Amino acid sequence: MLKFVVRRLLLLVPILVGLSILVFAWVRALPGGPEAALLGERATPERIAAVRHEYGLDKPVYQQYVTYVGHVVTGDFGQSIKTTRPVLGDIKVKFPATIELALAALIFALVLGIPLGFIAARRYQTWADSSTIVGSLLGISIPVFFLAYLLKYVFAVKLHWLPSTGRLDPTIDIPHPTGFYVLDAIIAGDWHTFVDALRHLILPGIALGTIPLAIVTRITRAAVLEVSNEDYVRTAEAKGLRRRTVDERHILRNAMLPVATVVGLQTGLLLSGAVLTEIVFAWPGMGSWLYDATFNRDFPVLEGGILFLAVVFVMVNLLVDVSYGVLDPRIRLQGK
Amino acid sequence: MALLSVEDLTVTFSRRGRRPVHAVDGVTFSVEAGATVGLVGESGCGKSVTSLAIMGLLPRRGADVGGAVRFDGDDLLQLSPNAMRELRGREIAMVFQDPQTSLNPVLTVGRQITEVLERHRDMRGRDADREAASLLDRVGIPDPNRRLKDYPHQMSGGMRQRALIAMALACKPRLLIADEPTTALDVTIQAQILELLKELVVDSGTALVMITHDLGVVAGLCDTVHVMYSGRIVESSDRRSLFAEPRHPYTTGLLASVPRLDSPRGVPLRPIPGSPRDLLPWAQGCAFAPRCTRRVDQCTAVAPDLLPDPVTGHALRCYNPWPPGGEAVAVPAPIVAEPIVAKPAVRRARKKP
Ligand SMILES: Nc1ncnc2c1ncn2[C@@H]1O[C@H](COP(=O)(O)OP(=O)(O)OP(=O)(O)O)[C@@H](O)[C@H]1O
Ligand SMILES: [Mg+2]
Numbered sequence: 243m244l245k246f247v248v249r250r251l252l253l254l255v256p257i258l259v260g261l262s263i264l265v266f267a268w269v270r271a272l273p274g275g276p277e278a279a280l281l282g283e284r285a286t287p288e289r290i291a292a293v294r295h296e297y298g299l300d301k302p303v304y305q306q307y308v309t310y311v312g313h314v315v316t317g318d319f320g321q322s323i324k325t326t327r328p329v330l331g332d333i334k335v336k337f338p339a340t341i342e343l344a345l346a347a348l349i350f351a352l353v354l355g356i357p358l359g360f361i362a363a364r365r366y367q368t369w370a371d372s373s374t375i376v377g378s379l380l381g382i383s384i385p386v387f388f389l390a391y392l393l394k395y396v397f398a399v400k401l402h403w404l405p406s407t408g409r410l411d412p413t414i415d416i417p418h419p420t421g422f423y424v425l426d427a428i429i430a431g432d433w434h435t436f437v438d439a440l441r442h443l444i445l446p447g448i449a450l451g452t453i454p455l456a457i458v459t460r461i462t463r464a465a466v467l468e469v470s471n472e473d474y475v476r477t478a479e480a481k482g483l484r485r486r487t488v489d490e491r492h493i494l495r496n497a498m499l500p501v502a503t504v505v506g507l508q509t510g511l512l513l514s515g516a517v518l519t520e521i522v523f524a525w526p527g528m529g530s531w532l533y534d535a536t537f538n539r540d541f542p543v544l545e546g547g548i549l550f551l552a553v554v555f556v557m558v559n560l561l562v563d564v565s566y567g568v569l570d571p572r573i574r575l576q577g578k
Numbered sequence: 579m580a581l582l583s584v585e586d587l588t589v590t591f592s593r594r595g596r597r598p599v600h601a602v603d604g605v606t607f608s609v610e611a612g613a614t615v616g617l618v619g620e621s622g623c624g625k626s627v628t629s630l631a632i633m634g635l636l637p638r639r640g641a642d643v644g645g646a647v648r649f650d651g652d653d654l655l656q657l658s659p660n661a662m663r664e665l666r667g668r669e670i671a672m673v674f675q676d677p678q679t680s681l682n683p684v685l686t687v688g689r690q691i692t693e694v695l696e697r698h699r700d701m702r703g704r705d706a707d708r709e710a711a712s713l714l715d716r717v718g719i720p721d722p723n724r725r726l727k728d729y730p731h732q733m734s735g736g737m738r739q740r741a742l743i744a745m746a747l748a749c750k751p752r753l754l755i756a757d758e759p760t761t762a763l764d765v766t767i768q769a770q771i772l773e774l775l776k777e778l779v780v781d782s783g784t785a786l787v788m789i790t791h792d793l794g795v796v797a798g799l800c801d802t803v804h805v806m807y808s809g810r811i812v813e814s815s816d817r818r819s820l821f822a823e824p825r826h827p828y829t830t831g832l833l834a835s836v837p838r839l840d841s842p843r844g845v846p847l848r849p850i851p852g853s854p855r856d857l858l859p860w861a862q863g864c865a866f867a868p869r870c871t872r873r874v875d876q877c878t879a880v881a882p883d884l885l886p887d888p889v890t891g892h893a894l895r896c897y898n899p900w901p902p903g904g905e906a907v908a909v910p911a912p913i914v915a916e917p918i919v920a921k922p923a924v925r926r927a928r929k930k931p
Contacts, residue, residue, distance in 0.1 A: 472679065473674060473676060473679040473680045474680055474681055474682040474683070476674065476680070477674060477680045477681065477682075477745075478682065479666070480633060480635060480666055480671065480674075480746075481667035481693070481694045481745060482662075482663045482664060482666030482667030482668060482694075482697060482698065483663070483694075484663065484697070485659075487693065487697070491682075491685070491693070492682055492685075495685075496682070496683070496684055571683070571729040571731070572683055572731050575729065575731075575732065
């Protein structure tokens, strides 16, 4: 198992090299540079040249790349051109926000999706099954930003049930040792803040979690249908086990194997692709941060942020593969 | 009163847009306590469906079950699903054909045994583990304490089937149904498993319904044999008489297609011509008629009934049976474990990952 993990981590090196080159080339291929965003359109050529020189943008691209890699290897991701804050420092603030939102979305998807998929499989080819299928099709095809706006409009703007933007009420001020506000509230022992943080998570969590919910529901349904026909489920029934035992121990446990795979893929996507949701709900996470950086042609932020997300993506998938081994002894005990 | 009596059991599968399949078509037989009964026939004749109907394991939708299955006087077909769950695994147990797929791959073998003990014998923790180990020991699995922690994929096929038998016998059921328990195994292992089953049912007084397409299995094991064709019993009798004086052309065909000890070398086996698919619906005559060498006109007009044969006393469904002793058919070689072969085979199986 350890060997497997190490091998996967080593695989990360070529991925990162390739990706960094791509990102590097991409941001430089964007029309306009950071100087335009920084200085406005009427900047004098001298000022522009000065800024370009300051950030080393007047040098050949390959030279810039070598310098950049040199810095990154020593842990220096540079600083934002726009805000001059260190990129790594910003990531430390933005990433917990993104994780928190992704977790909320994932919990929403799993807590609803697994039972829904299971029930649909149980009621195979009844109206409950059909409506689950239709619902999940809708969930997959509805545009995220549309859903996000709809949720915000109905539940925040019209009904005032839930907050519409941000992670916390602006009047609340508690220390943030972890950057996960829900966790921070628990650490501070502040019930009011805890509830407020949760309330802020609900709408963006649903908006972001709808696609994973639809996918988890469908995969669970298909897996349960398939596993239910396995011989070992018949054996379990022949033993006279309670229905609940058969369902949970024999059917669901095996049906979770394919679900774990898609959950892993979805987690990677949730962590790196929450841009639209973050923008609609003004959620200060990685997505909206990189979105702004793209507009500002903020090269260091884009490069650092995207590389960081790539590492996260690979790590999550590694974690999924490891968890697969935990779920499935045939993989865990390979070669033993 | 018989322990199990199956009365006019019918199972019809109906699916929208398709013609209904009469998989079991009026099957009647009974099993006395402690007896071993064979249910023999080619693939697709309805053996498994019969056993699943007895167990209450047929899908609830699409399978129409008629007749009665009396166990200890109660009609199992009338019991509630929960009442059946209480009975299954405790009073009636079953062993299936394919040990490769019949065990849950993500649970240890030990867990799959203790869950039966938990459910029906109220045993927990250490007690259950100890009992599970002794069960594995009883079915001849060496080093049972270590084997409890194995996952199915770490065991050989023969050992898995032993584990499945251990699960089935965990609550000392009064009836065990074994559905082709040896078909998926190597020949030497087959013999061992049959020997084991025989030993266990004799020891514990469990009645056994042995389902097989192999008359060799029946020859060494069963008191009574029912031969099935296309969902109906075509001949039944006690084993000795069936092998000595087979009457139904299908029975003789089955016998002729099984290797025999006394047949001279070089004499080819004679398989029954045609396939079970070339059958006539019973409504139009005898289903076996299209493959039958002794067919008469009557056969394709009206299906024969299952009647006592005046000559041998068999129950027989045929207008033109073989005369007794006419076509001498010897008892096929029973499948028996040879101890010299059996011992090393066990050890070899143990080393397999
Ligand atoms: N769930 C089902 N739906 C529809 N038809 C079925 C179903 N199960 C079995 N059948 C049909 O019932 C008939 C009898 O099947 P069964 O499995 O009892 O045969 P079998 O005698 O056990 O054969 P084998 O030796 O291959 O196990 C077959 O024609 C089969 O196609
Ligand atoms: Mg079968």
